[in-house]
Amino acid sequence: MTQTSENVTWLTQEAYDQLKAELEYLSGPARAEITEKIQAAREEGDLKENAGYHAAKEEQGKQELRVRQLTQLLQSAKVGEAPAANGVVAPGMVVTIAFDGDPDDTLEFLLASREYASSEIETYSPQSPLGTGVNGKKVGADAEYELPNGKKASVKILDAKPYSG
DSSP states (O other): EEEEEEEEOOOOOEHHHHHHHHHHHHHTTHHHHHHHHHHHHTTTSTTTOHHHHHHHHHHHHHHHHHHOOOOOHHHHHEOOOOOSSSSSSOOTTTEEETTOTTTTSSEEEESSSSOOOOOSSSOOOOOOOHHHHTTOBBBBEEEEEEEEEEEEEEEEEEEEEEEEO
């Protein structure tokens, strides 16, 4: 999991290793594969109307952007431990909240960097309005955060436990 403070991104060893492996793959084998695709498409002739060539170049651009993002992230990363299961909301935890204290209107989400966004669980950044509002609060506490329209919303923190993957 990650915890961002200023320009430092805190990662567990597992998360660091996973992101480093992705960077190594994108910088090596994946880069070679896309170069081959581009070369093969070039050999087909006229590049203006060659959809395969344009798709490969677009894929290459996205891949190189991800390489730059990962490089920057890993350069500023500090490896640490997963958050403690002490009932205090922190990055790397699965948090359950109730909107306006209504136990029937709840949301469970992972408080973490976007690097961990997945289809398994909704992810909110610690820098997001909701993330900022709940971060550091104890289970049972009320938290307030600002909505995009400038109004305030309140939630009750029902649970906070370390994310297990």
